[in-house]
Amino acid sequence: VLVRIAVIGATGTIGKAIVEALAERHEVIGLSRGSDPRVDIDDPATIEAFYGAFPGLDAVICAAGNGVFAPLADLRPEDIEMSLRSKLLGQVNLIRLGLGAVAEGGSIIVTSGVLSTHPMPGGSALSLVNGGLEAFVRAAALEAPRGLRINAVSPGWVKETMERLGMDSSPGIPARELAKIYVGVLEGTQTGTVVPS
Ligand SMILES: NC(=O)c1ccc[n+]([C@@H]2O[C@H](COP(=O)([O-])OP(=O)(O)OC[C@H]3O[C@@H](n4cnc5c(N)ncnc54)[C@H](OP(=O)(O)O)[C@@H]3O)[C@@H](O)[C@H]2O)c1
Numbered sequence: 001v002l003v004r005i006a007v008i009g010a011t012g013t014i015g016k017a018i019v020e021a022l023a024e025r026h027e028v029i030g031l032s033r034g035s036d037p038r039v040d041i042d043d044p045a046t047i048e049a050f051y052g053a054f055p056g057l058d059a060v061i062c063a064a065g066n067g068v069f070a071p072l073a074d075l076r077p078e079d080i081e082m083s084l085r086s087k088l089l090g091q092v093n094l095i096r097l098g099l100g101a102v103a104e105g106g107s108i109i110v111t112s113g114v115l116s117t118h119p120m121p122g123g124s125a126l127s128l129v130n131g132g133l134e135a136f137v138r139a140a141a142l143e144a145p146r147g148l149r150i151n152a153v154s155p156g157w158v159k160e161t162m163e164r165l166g167m168d169s170s171p172g173i174p175a176r177e178l179a180k181i182y183v184g185v186l187e188g189t190q191t192g193t194v195v196p197s
Helices: 013-023 044-053 077-098 124-142 159-164 175-187
Strands: 004-008 027-031 059-062 107-111 149-154 194-196
Touching (some): 013 159, 013 175, 044 077, 059 077, 077 107, 077 124, 107 175, 124 194, 175 194
Parallel strands (some): 004 027, 004 059, 059 107, 107 149
């Protein structure tokens, strides 16, 4: 199956691995705030411009979105607002605006994260964002028109990220393995699901 897929966050730890995994069988357009055209999911105008520039995409995969990891006592209202605006509303807008733009029978995949279901100290803002996003995906899929499928991948800690942060990376999932989960969701038939790694 050769399909035309946009990957947002294509230069990131997860996004890069997704692009590599897809490029074997599909046409992939990699985007981020640093690409041309620039896509900043925090800014709905750039999302609209992106869908306008690439009409009839078969799939959109998002592995982008920022959130603040900090102890609850140190979390400022602006940290929570930034996390909501970026990772949650950014991906909600990507889905919302994609409903009128992605090709019939197409697929939109967003990224939440393990903190929705397995909280840890410092992760409360991201638990909020990930949980909200997963609930939105389950609901939005019910109303998706034209056979569009909407799903989330909820990654556990990625090995490369743990290594970069100086953590014990032995329980981490290699980005290459995680990317296969995105490909499985893309090439599968499910909708309204949240797929853990
Ligand atoms: N790594 C993990 O262990 C892990 C675990 C669970 C969940 N996640 C989630 O997975 C997602 C990706 O994580 P990652 O570790 O791959 O991140 P990363 O290595 O920091 O890469 C982020 C990617 O997204 C782009 N990006 C950042 N902000 C953006 C924005 N506002 N609009 C468009 N593109 C943006 C970046 O490029 P530019 O800077 O050029 O825009 C980059 O390509 C995040 O939502 C993260 O919370 C990660």
